[in-house]
Amino acid sequence: MIKRTHSCGDLRDSDTGASARLCGWVNTYREQGKGLVFLDLRDRAGLTQVVCDLEDSDSELVEIARGLRREDCIGVEGKVRLRDGGANDKLETGAIELVAERIQVFSKSKTPPILPDDHEADKISEDKRLEYRYIDLRRPSMQNILRTRSQVTRIVRDHFGNEGFLEVETPFLIKSSPEGARDFIVPSRQYPGQWYALPQSPQIFKQILMISGCDRYLQIVRCFRDEDPRADRQAEFTQVDLEMSFVDRQDVMDIMGSFATRLWQEILGVDIGNIPQMSWHDAMEDYGIDRPDLRFDLKLVDCGDWAGDIGFRVFDDALAKPNPRVKAIVIPGGAEKMTRKQIDGLDALAKQFGAGGLPVTKVTADGFATGIAKFLAPHADRVREALGAKEGDLVLFGADTFDTCLKVMGELRLKLGRDLGLIDDAAWKFLWVVDFPMFERDEEAGRWKAIHHPFTSPMPGEESKLQTAPGDCISAGYDLVCNGSEIAGGSVRIHDQAIQAKVFELLGLDGDTAKLKFGFLLDALQYGAPPHGGIAFGLDRLVMLLVGTNNIRDVIAFPKTQTGQDLMSNAPGPVDAEQLEELFVASTAPEEED
Template sequence: MRTHFCGLVDEALIGQAVTLCGWVDVARDLGGLCFVDLRDHEGIVQVVAEPSQAEGNAAVIATAADLGYEDCIRVTGTVRRRESVNDRIRTGQVEVVAERIEVLNKAEPLPFHAHENPGEDIRLKYRYLDLRTPDMQRRLRTRTKLVAALRRWLDGRGFQDIETPILTRATPEGARDFLVPARMHPGEFYALPQSPQLFKQILMMSGFDRYYQIARCFRDEALRADRQLEFTQLDIEFAWVEERDVQDTVERMMREVFNEVIGVELGVFPRMTWAEAMRRYGSDKPDLRNPLELVDVADQVRGCGFKVFAEPAADPAGRVCALRIPGGATLSRKQIDEYAAHAGKYGAKGLAYAKIGEDGAVNSPVAKFFEEAAFRELLDVTGAGNGDLVFFGAGAYGTVSDFMGAVRLKAGKDFGLVGEGWKPLWVTDFPMFEYDEEAGRYVALHHPFTAPAVDSIEDLRANAATAVSRGYDMVLNGNEIGGGSIRIHRPQMQAAVFELLGIGAEEQRAKFGFLLDALKYGAPPHGGIAFGIDRIAALMAGTESIRDVIAFPKTTGAQCLMTDAPSPLDEAQLTEVHIAVRTPEEAGQGG
């Protein structure tokens, strides 16, 4: 049907006949002389329909004059050099003189123009039109190159690509499972995998040594710019390894893949413990391009008359910290209130501040609770000078870290402090558990199969609140792009961790009996990591939303607007899988 791609027509083809297929991007009728920008997935080339003595030329001009936006056409013509070069496109040195134009499919008036910004809902409703745009073509191609490069790298180093089940069993940890009724087993359900975690561990116990998989995963959770109900991750698992074995290998992989796909040198990967990351940045995925850091000031405020500061300063589980913003004294009271409202989204009950004028005068609602010299000492600890603003956060350690970390990110962006380039790092030594007040028990910070840093079960039980895991995350520009750990490889330790998570012996056997049995028969030390393909592709493509690198994503409301999914089923389909549906209203009435 075609001999060449539109975007690949170049000077080497001058004088040659070509047949091209594509969509009309722009059509211009200049009265007997028509120009058409013809687009396919490789790019755009200019087509010219001009007067000549050739038979049928009038029909060619008439067809060109009638073309509309997104008409699907085929053009046969001869390549020649352009008189006016267009340096903005790859084919800008040449054009195609049309000898025949065939309309393959006339496009009706479109709901939006590709050169407009119609809003995400419209883009997702008519995703097939949105995907035709050069930006979306580029983004999806970047994703394709990323996956291909990862496969080549791993295939070349002895990793085996092994598929694991999509229909598996529900687990009691992590996000909600998507459930699938089992028609042949009435009243029973499969679950779609949140990850291939247990299967890849069992592959290590089965002697495969090095595994990988580009895996589809599913989590029934609230959506954000970097979350989807269904997503893709690169899972990797190694046998006979410790942390640095895994980290050094995948760090090398990421360096080479980023260089191959987008020509970027990632540079040095520093290592930082979770505790240090939270202390300095209020985040376990700090963006090191932002130079702002939190400063603990509990020692300076412990004896002050301001209870909001003094009480958490005296509490081992509390925190009082400060964030200096260079030049921040220019913020108005209204703008400071906006920062307080932003912090409130992350649990802050308030956000104290101190403004230091260019003349050195201090303006702060909390200064009255301090002796003047003591407050000056407090500001000196933060490094604040004339023209600066200092925000203070006080309360429970985790909550303060969260909202002050969010304030740090906002200030870095608002004041243009975030640098260019790429800043990767490893965050290590995560807590083994965190206590869920609502559930009244510990939950795993990574997952329940992560090994603790201690070998002794007695030590782990005695120090569960402060236990450190052998987990690690790879972070890039404030995004967690990969997370992994060394796994538990002894059944006694796995059972002990389950117990600390509130999973009793009976539930262990019912839900994880196959894993506990596999651990009994010579399971080797093993570990691995999983990378978010969607997040990495979004970073490479220069977009903030992973929906821009997924062909058919869901909205933040968990819907596919194009296909109108999810949708109800008819009674016959429900009966076949032994399901009866109760609406939320009916469920409420019944309860």
């Protein structure tokens, strides 16, 4: 067997005259006249041109060389020489070629249904690429993603290991306690009628590890959520999970920030600098979203001081609603820049997110023109000063409840950033969002919902509000945002059993229900629980950012489709009746017709 001495990306002009052995796949093949065969040999490290001089080779080598086709898996032994026809500057190995003296075919390939060619990938349906994933993964871009993902996990283990974290595994077969997304459930053969669940996160177990004296915990863990189909979600995903004892919010943010700084430096060569903090309230008021993209400005402008004075019914109706907001986006030079078609598109987007419409106006030298100008004209100087608007600007308004107004204006801001080319694609803008409310009101259910999760602690000094004003209680939660994407989220946890019981009560879990679902945590909290906090980040989404893809399936070796299927292995699939029988499970699904 030919055993390689180099990868297909290693050889350089300094290796000229040396013997080398390479192994890989035939990327391209061509015969030049009757005397030469050229092929590009590929492995995960790169490409090397191999040349077979048929006139100077023995008959066995000639026969093998002429029989090669794309994606055959081979080994080649030969001598390195400078290319006769000049270097190929597009390849790192482009200065040399390997003159074959021996070729061994490890495995012939059928004519592949797809080719591992990055230039052709967009022409192939994603379903076809997922069906033949073992070929699709041979593409250089996919190999680079796998390599980057491996680099990230290596840095995770090295960085946090040096900070004293212990890598501890938590169970995959746990008790079901559905909160939010549905659990994947697993029947127990030994306990008929009883079920395990696959974990949506290791949250409770990592808290118990803190109570157990573990002090600092790390896990790169698979998590499972049986969610409705979404383009950016996978039913199984990988999370990097951390927990620390005897810490406050800043301690966790500092250690996560140092990791992010190292990661971006080592992977991309980028210094992200100090990560600023912004309160949830400021993020919502200024950007309309709790994960603002700071690569462009275009802040929302509050109009509450004057909106009720101009006699515009849309504003008046909004201000009569509970917790109202009137906001504006001022587009510099937008009066000339924005077409009627673009403005109509923004109006349609606003309606899509719950607005009744999109009031607009243009700023002129002496006031306003078009749209709602007649309502603004009597107050022109006051309004222009409040908006910070100049002649030639276009102003968009939103007016509704806090939730609806800010949702609409936040979406409009993001679209304008993209459409007007305001986003610096080369920039990396990190931000800690802090001081989240602990709860939001679920009006349909008539109870409170946790903004993060039910184990998040109030900020110090906020505990009394759990009794008097839960809606005003600020949590010790924090999210790390990068370029408008949340890449990590965490909190200081509740370590007092009485506070945890009160939070469960506010969330509509009476004592018996809380005991049934989380009794082992409530019990553990009574045996000397340390103050503790942690954070988790999605490995898949982090790698998406680092490699610059918007498709989560690109960064997972064997992903599911948007509808949860594995097209390569045909999962999910049926199981034998005997398997169901021994699990005491019966299917009620309608039988498929032949």
